[in-house]
Amino acid sequence: MTKTAYLFLHALMVFTLLLSLVPVNALAVSGDITDLMKDQLEPIEEVYDPRDDVTPSTFSKNVAQMINVVLGFLGIVFLILILYAGWMWMTSAGNEDKISKAKKTMVAAIIGVAIILAAYAISYFVINQLLIATKGEGL
Secondary structure, three states, X not given: OOHHHHHHHHHHHHHHHHXXXXXXXXXXXXXXXXXXXXXXXXXXXXHOOOOOOOOXXXXXXXXXXXXXXXXXXXXXXXXXXXXXXXXXXXXOOOOHHHHHHHHHHHHHHHHHHXXXXXXXXXXXXXXXXXXXXXXXXXX
């Protein structure tokens, strides 16, 4: 370890020790804590009321959102695979085995992206048609 790194680590430890000695004031709550919490939590009912019933359209929209999240995550995975295959190809240094492996990985990743796009289009169409048929409104 170099002398500057050693000096930096010691300075960091001293700073951390001194920072832990700084006093922190705790403020006392005036009044009853339950009244204070009730006043703070009442505006939440205006935003979200847990007594509302879950309608089929909200359930369908939640399922559609979950499907979109999963397909989006898979799209990111295949994008990373395409980038990895490109990196393998560029660093192969003319080695035919590495180039062929990179090509196979890239083709498989592109096929995966095509399948994901098709799955997204099909699921969007089906869920939208189900929402229109049951509720009269789409996504």
